Amino acid sequence: MQDRQAGSLTGTRTPAFVVMAAIGLFCGSALAQGGLGGPRNDSGSPPNGPSPSPINPAAAISTQEFFNGSVAHGEVRPGSIPLSFKDAISMALRNNLGLLLQSDASLAARSQKWKELSDLLPNVRAAISENVSQVNLAAIGLRSNLPGFPTVVGPFGSFDARFFLKQTLFDLNVINRVRGASENEKAAHLDYKNARETVVLATGNAYLQVLAGAARVDVAQAQVTTAQALYSKAADQQNAGVIPAIDSLRARVQLQTRQQQLIVARNDFAKQKLSLARIIGLPVGQEFTLADKAPYSALTPMGLEESLQRAYAYRSDYLAAVQQVRAAERFRRAATYQHLPSLSFSGDYGASGVTPGDSHGVMDVAGTLNIPIFAGGKTHSDVLQAEATLRQSRQQVDNLRGQIEFEIRSALLDLTAADQQVQVAQSSVALANQTLEQARDRFLAGVTDNLEVVQAQESVAGANESYISSLYAHNLAKIELARAIGYAEEGVKQYLGMGK
Numbered sequence: 068m069q070d071r072q073a074g075s076l077t078g079t080r081t082p083a084f085v086v087m088a089a090i091g092l093f094c095g096s097a098l099a100q101g102g103l104g105g106p107r108n109d110s111g112s113p114p115n116g117p118s119p120s121p122i123n124p125a126a127a128i129s130t131q132e133f134f135n136g137s138v139a140h141g142e143v144r145p146g147s148i149p150l151s152f153k154d155a156i157s158m159a160l161r162n163n164l165g166l167l168l169q170s171d172a173s174l175a176a177r178s179q180k181w182k183e184l185s186d187l188l189p190n191v192r193a194a195i196s197e198n199v200s201q202v203n204l205a206a207i208g209l210r211s212n213l214p215g216f217p218t219v220v221g222p223f224g225s226f227d228a229r230f231f232l233k234q235t236l237f238d239l240n241v242i243n244r245v246r247g248a249s250e251n252e253k254a255a256h257l258d259y260k261n262a263r264e265t266v267v268l269a270t271g272n273a274y275l276q277v278l279a280g281a282a283r284v285d286v287a288q289a290q291v292t293t294a295q296a297l298y299s300k301a302a303d304q305q306n307a308g309v310i311p312a313i314d315s316l317r318a319r320v321q322l323q324t325r326q327q328q329l330i331v332a333r334n335d336f337a338k339q340k341l342s343l344a345r346i347i348g349l350p351v352g353q354e355f356t357l358a359d360k361a362p363y364s365a366l367t368p369m370g371l372e373e374s375l376q377r378a379y380a381y382r383s384d385y386l387a388a389v390q391q392v393r394a395a396e397r398f399r400r401a402a403t404y405q406h407l408p409s410l411s412f413s414g415d416y417g418a419s420g421v422t423p424g425d426s427h428g429v430m431d432v433a434g435t436l437n438i439p440i441f442a443g444g445k446t447h448s449d450v451l452q453a454e455a456t457l458r459q460s461r462q463q464v465d466n467l468r469g470q471i472e473f474e475i476r477s478a479l480l481d482l483t484a485a486d487q488q489v490q491v492a493q494s495s496v497a498l499a500n501q502t503l504e505q506a507r508d509r510f511l512a513g514v515t516d517n518l519e520v521v522q523a524q525e526s527v528a529g530a531n532e533s534y535i536s537s538l539y540a541h542n543l544a545k546i547e548l549a550r551a552i553g554y555a556e557e558g559v560k561q562y563l564g565m566g567k
Contacts, residue, residue, distance in 0.1 A: 134165035134262075134269045137348035147354040152274055153560065154358075155347050159270040160263060162348020169262035176255035180248040186241045190233040197423070199224040226426055229417025236412055239404035247397030250390050257387035264383060264555040266346075271546040271559050273343040278361050279539040280336035286531045287329040290524065294322040297507070301517055314517045321521050328528075361542050363489050364564055368482060374475045374552050382553035385471060388464045395457040402449040408438045471551065478548035485544050488537035492530065499523070499530040 140162060160166065201221030204210070210218075235241065301318040304310045344351050368374070379385060413433050420426030439446070503523035510517045542563055549558035 133168055134163060134265055135342070135346060136164040137162040137345055138164060138167060139344075139348045139350050141350060143350045143352045147356050149358040150349075150355040151358040152271075152563070155270055155274055155343065156267060156560075158347040158349060159266050163266045163269075163346060166259075166262045166266050169259045173252075173255040173259045176248075176252045180245070180252045183241070183245045183248040186238075187235060187245055192231050193229065194231065195228040197224065197226045224421050225419075226421065226423050227417065227419045228423075228426075229415045229419075229429070231413075231415040233413045234411065236410040238409035238411075239407055240401050240409070243397045243401035243404060247394045247401060250394035250397060254387040254390035254394060257383045257390060261383035261387060264550055264553070267555040267559055268546055268550045269346055270343075271555075271563070272543060273339070273346050274357070274359075275361060275539055275542050275546075277336070277339045277343050277357060279535050280332070280339040281357065282535045282538075283332045283532070284329070284336050286528070286535070287325065287332040290528055291322070291325045291329050293503075294318070294325040294524065297510075297517065297520060298322045300511065309513065310516065317521060318517055321524060325524075361538070361563055363493075363538055363541065365486060366482065366545055366562055368479060368548060369552075371475065371479065374479075374548075375472060377554070378471045378475060378552045379468070380553075382471060385464075385467050385553075388460070388467050392457070392460040392464055395453070395460040399450070399453040399457050402446065402453040405442070405446040405449065406439055408436055411435045411437070474547070474551040478544055478551045481540065481544035482548055485537055485541035489534070489541050492534035492537045495530040496527075496534050499527040503527050 137159070199222050201219065201223075203219055205218050298315070298318040298321070301310065301315045305312055305315040340355070341351055343349075344353065344355075349355065369377070411434070413435070414431055416428070416430040418426040419429045503520070503526070506515075506519040506523040509515050510520050545562040546555065546559050549555045549562055552558075
């Protein structure tokens with residue numbers, strides 16, 4: 068059997084092919100790591116794929132509502148379980164929907180990098196074919212009156228088995244697309260870390276709301292107990308003819324008002340617990356009690372400049388935005404480099420013959436230098452699009468720097484104001500309780516009616532609400548400050564003194 072002729076080299080020249088294949092594989096491996104190469108179709112021309120542009124799937128997870136949901140695991144256990152602040156954070160970091168979606172977005176960014184990288188790596192495949200044919204010459208118009216001219220040829224067979232290799236050796240366009248996709252993968256990882264910080268903030272806020280709700284229920288219950296005792300005393304005095312009926316009616320109205328407030332407080336508390344359960348992935352039907360408290364503790368924060376430096380160095384969302392600028396710069400270069408030539412290599416080696424037993428080695432080796440001349444304005448369009456994306460990314464970084472400073476300044480102001488409010492509220496609660504005690508003594512002594520008592524009860528209720536609200540605001544300001552400087556996951560437990 069003769070060797071394949073057209074466009075082929077005989078099997079005796081196998082060493083040359085092996086050398087070329089080795090060069091192709093070496094270049095593909097080296098360039099995949101550092102970055103040389105580019106995609107080509109079978110003709111060696113540039114692929115007609117999508118225009119180079121920074122693709123960052125992680126940026127899609129930005130809706131706050133995702134962080135208010137979760138994927139709950141486990142069954143509802145009988146009775147009530149204790150829930151510490153540390154356990155709540157741990158559960159949220161496992162089950163929160165926003166974090167799970169961000170993890171999937173990071174996976175998508177990784178797949179995008181591999182998609183771009185595939186244009187630099189060697190493309191190797193194998194093909195084996197064997198067929199048997201018998202041809203009716205008359206059916207295809209071959210007729211002759213010559214003696215012995217056959218009307219049917221065959222059966223005859225053919226066999227072909229080969230390995231095929233295609234490798235891009237040099238393409239700056241694809242090199243920068245791969246590097247841009249790699250930068251986007253890093254940005255997606257940073258976005259995932261930022262999502263963890265957001266989950267800590269959401270969980271901490273929800274836990275504090277439940278603590279505040281529990282405090283409001285306790286205060287409302289105490290006020291109902293006090294109002295009930297005063298009403299009972301007023302009713303007894305009315306029956307004894309000591310006080311007029313209006314004092315008894317006033318005490319009863321006050322009691323019912325406190326009962327209504329207790330109903331509202333319990334309802335709000337139950338819904339706050341449901342919200343916390345949704346955020347951390349606890350089955351919504353699971354009863355639980357908070358195992359930690361958040362008492363008042365003053366915090367001396369770091370200064371503004373130190374906070375800004377830390378935020379710019381450690382905040383994951385800012386670092387992710389910087390990575391996206393780098394990715395956009397790579398894609399901008401990739402679009403520009405579409406004007407430049409590219410080099411690719413292709414070859415195959417195998418055996419061909421009538422049957423596998425009498426086949427002979429055959430091979431093809433080809434190198435292609437593709438020189439773009441005119442692409443109908445597509446390259447210019449890609450450059451403009453990539454330039455617009457780059458400008459947007461830079462503007463987002465500049466905006467985020469200002470947003471970080473705004474958040475830090477706001478958190479510091481809130482922390483200072485809430486600290487002062489807590490101290491004033493503590494004094495107000497003590498004074499209001501003293502006022503109530505004196506008003507009750509005056510009423511029981513018959514010096515005055517119970518109007519002073521009702522007014523004193525209102526003062527106590529207002530003072531307690533102010534204390535609960537200011538304590539919640541103070542602790543929330545701590546969490547927001549930790550989040551603003553990029554320290555939420557580690558710092559929130561330290562700042563609140565819970566879950567250590």
